[in-house]
Amino acid sequence: MPAPSRWAIRAALVYLLLGFTAGAVLLAAKGGLGSVPWRVLHPLHIEWLLVGWTAQLTMGVAYWIFPRVSLRRDVSGSPRMVWLAFAMLNVGIWLAGIGAIAPRPLEGTVTLLGRLCEVSAAVVFARVMWPRVRPGLAQM
Amino acid sequence: MPPLTRWYVRLSFTYLVLALVASTAGAAQQPLGLPGWVAALGPVAVHLFVVGWITQMIFGVAYWMFPRRSAAMPRGDPAPAVATLALLNAGLLLRIVAEPWHATRPSSLTGGMLVASAMAQWLAGVWWVVMMWPRVKER
Numbered sequence: 001m002p003a004p005s006r007w008a009i010r011a012a013l014v015y016l017l018l019g020f021t022a023g024a025v026l027l028a029a030k031g032g033l034g035s036v037p038w039r040v041l042h043p044l045h046i047e048w049l050l051v052g053w054t055a056q057l058t059m060g061v062a063y064w065i066f067p068r069v070s071l072r073r074d075v076s077g078s079p080r081m082v083w084l085a086f087a088m089l090n091v092g093i094w095l096a097g098i099g100a101i102a103p104r105p106l107e108g109t110v111t112l113l114g115r116l117c118e119v120s121a122a123v124v125f126a127r128v129m130w131p132r133v134r135p136g137l138a139q140m
Numbered sequence: 141m142p143p144l145t146r147w148y149v150r151l152s153f154t155y156l157v158l159a160l161v162a163s164t165a166g167a168a169q170q171p172l173g174l175p176g177w178v179a180a181l182g183p184v185a186v187h188l189f190v191v192g193w194i195t196q197m198i199f200g201v202a203y204w205m206f207p208r209r210s211a212a213m214p215r216g217d218p219a220p221a222v223a224t225l226a227l228l229n230a231g232l233l234l235r236i237v238a239e240p241w242h243a244t245r246p247s248s249l250t251g252g253m254l255v256a257s258a259m260a261q262w263l264a265g266v267w268w269v270v271m272m273w274p275r276v277k278e279r
């Protein structure tokens with residue numbers, strides 16, 4: 001498993017912990033166990049689990065197992081670009097999460113910045129992975 | 141494919157069907173005049189999909205495919221791994237029953253079931269992460 005995948009998957013596991021914890025607190029509060037800042041936890045729960053956990057884990061695993069680019073060199077596409085994609089994705093997750101809970105005038109701008117980072121991450125990742133969507137080198 | 145993965149994957153297919161049935165029922169509630177609790181199935185349908193289908197599929201496939209922990213115990217101790225499956229599914233099933241029930245007729249029983257569901261799913265998640273963390277490695 002290459003280093004960018006290891007870091008993306010570890011980050012996804014951390015988001016799973018954060019997101020499940022927020023979800024459990026929300027659900028327990030729904031069941032009457034204390035009151036919680038719903039407006040804060042609800043958007044964070046969704047951001048952490050949809051983007052931080054499911055999207056990031058899928059990206060990390062795809063970078064690990066998709067067919068390689070070249071038989072001669074053990075390369076999985078541009079590692080620098082994939083690091084950039086993972087970094088932007090994580091900055092985006094936190095900006096979008098903070099944006100969702102920030103006070104009024106800031107709210108929209110921070111969320112927008114976060115979403116832009118996430119979109120850029122997705123574009124860069126798709127660009128890196130595109131040539132790897134093909135038959136395995138052994139089958140060619 | 142280890143037996144635990146087979147269970148995870150079979151259950152995840154089942155939840156995919158249930159998730160889509162729940163969303164369909166929610167959409168049919170008004171036009172067909174179905175009982176009120178069907179309208180409260182929204183969060184259940186979402187979580188049948190994201191926890192029951194997607195997360196459960198990931199749990200099962202990662203348990204199977206991630207680098208081995210050691211030659212002697214490639215996937216670690218199987219007993220706690222089985223506990224993650226049992227807790228996740230017990231928690232989800234409790235939620236399916238309790239959430240619409242609590243939305244229409246809240247009581248200490250339905251509230252308690254929601255709290256139990258939250259704890260079971262949380263424990264499953266934490267346990268699974270603890271179990272898989274050492275397997276996120278180069279080879």
Ligand code: HEM
Pocket residue numbers: 019020022023024025026027030042045046049050053054182183184186187190191195257258259261262
């Ligand atoms: C991968 C896992 C998960 C994802 C992607 C996810 C996603 C979501 C989404 C999209 C919503 C908003 C939809 C809605 O409110 O109906 C939501 C709400 C919620 N989630 Fe999750 N969730 C996950 C796991 C969990 C878990 C494990 C729990 C509890 C232990 C939980 C508890 C809640 C609660 C209480 C709400 C609010 C429901 C309401 O509006 O009353 N979630 N989640």
